[in-house]
Amino acid sequence: MKAVPVRLDQLPLGTASRIASIDWSDLAPNEARRLRELGFDHGVSIEALHRGAMKGPLACRVGRMIVAVRRAVAAAVIVEPA
């Protein structure tokens, strides 16, 4: 299998991955700031854990922390296999 980068909202649950890049320009300034504060940065390990029903938010592990984000924000985070 080739290591293809995918967006976080498309990442299958339970796949150990790493943040390849983040499209900061796709995010509102306050969203970008919160995302940074919660430890989103390139190179950080990430794993999608749970998806809310009916396109609800996504829970993911970032570093050692579990964080909930909406799908639209998750789509700005590009991940690659760890």
Add this chain to the structure above:
Amino acid sequence: MNPAPLVALVGNPNAGKSALFNALTGARQKVGNYPGVTVERKVGRMSLDDGRPLELVDLPGTYSLDPASPDEQVTRDVLFGRQAGERTPSALVVVVDATNLDNHLRFVLQLIALGLPTVVALNMIDMAVRDGLEIDTARLSAELGVPVVPTVAVRKRGLDELRVALGRAVGGGGKPAFASGEPGEITKLQREARRIAAAVTVQQSPGNAWTQRLDSVALHPVIGPILLAALMFVMFQAVFSWSQAPIEWLANAQSWLSDTAVRTLPGGFVRSLLVEGVINGVGSVVAFLPQILILFAFILVLEASGYMVRAAFLMDRLMSGVGLSGRAFIPLLSSFACAIPGIMATRTIDDQRDRLTTILIAPLMTCSARLPVYAVVIGAFIPARRVLPGVGLQGLVLFCLYIAGIMGAMGAAAVLRRTVARGGGGGFMLELPKYQMPAWRDVAIGLWQRARIFMRRAGTVILAVTAALWLLTSYPQVPEGSGLKQSDYSIAGRIASVIEPIVRPVGFNHDMALAIIPTMAAREVAVSSLQTIYSINAGDDEKVGQQRLAERLRGAWSLPTALAFLAWFVFAPQCLSTIAVIRRETNGWFWPSFTLAYLFSLAWIAAGITFWTATALGL
């Protein structure tokens, strides 16, 4: 004498800051507000081993020093010595979640850069060990250049060492120090934090297995929402069924008190005021303390266990449908206890329009002050029948009232978001902390603080209002043999006559118009008002307080009227303290006036629809 040096407790949310604050100060705390902003100020006293006193202030939990919300603004201003109503701290205790070093250290670095004497409390060290993390404390201390003390706040471990380190940090005089440095750029600090975290963590294994396992149930797209609904249902059933025995004790104590007063005091004005106004009035409100405490106990336990933010996660999809985020769920759930802390909790919502909408709908959540009213009316009119095993009809009706409030709030939010609070949308981004066993001590302190607030209200506002109402309903006295009812003839009765034409179409009688006047002070006063109104109508020969209010109500109201009264209370903005808090939070009179107008209209319409439907159905 110089005041005790001030030490500020700072840290990320979920680092166990409040637990550490409770462990260090015990029940010696004062909860207040910073002037001008509605950020909670918690201070407590503690003493060092050599007897020196310290004052500890628990600053709001924040992720950084970028002042994006009022909380962060206050934290930053206190540290820079610029916050009105706060002395400049002599030292900082930074609370860090040991299992989450790579993230929490970034804030630590930001704080150390300020140049204040700092001690790091490496909290939840037991959880780190359980997670298979081994942290080199000495190395961490060397990297950071400040003392690091491992603690387990909920088990009161590491507190002695922390006190010793604090004694050194404060030094002899404990001169206030001003922060001089500037916090650095987030991303750079974050990388530095990760480097240090990796360097000091000796051993690592993958994350918390327990949290993972629990989350796979709690956050499951199908099981999760069912579990949440079940939990809420159990909570409301418990509020009704577990409280029966303590309510009975309180009622017995109350009738003993009024019997004693009747026996020992000479008859006349003072005795009537004391027995009919004070003991029966205040007593009928205090009787609901058990229910309020049960509700708060559930909320506090759910919060302390880490489940509450999971509930926010599950609710986000639903809330986003009406233009809110799951973040609004926590203030709204707090509003089930009381809208005031709920409205104050909205300050954690960054987006101003999200926040405004949440504030405006918070009074629609069924607060505990409505419980006494619901309990009396349901108790009087709804038979205590089982409809399903373990599910009583009374509990079911109560559940429906809560649902009505929630639906009303969702509808109002949808409308508000499309009209007066249009645009924006702050999104939803939240840390999901690890599950943990709630510390009974923290729950007990929280409950104690709530009970005290409620009893203080009962002792002041409610006491004054019931006494005033008793006077207004007792005077002038109806002339002997005129055939008029005392509650119609009195001053209050005459005021109620003005309101009556407005509420008559929705099924309210004169007594009810009378009872809803004093509820503007506090909703639960409705119970004591009805008590006062009906015990006075009963005449002097009948012993007051002996006959239960419920029986009186059954005699005076029809079922459609009772249901309309319940519907009214779901929506009516009958609590001036809430309106005052909205004024303070929104900085002006427009939004509180708006809230009054829209909620009274909703209440009238809801009561009307209920009354007309119930009458048409022949109930």
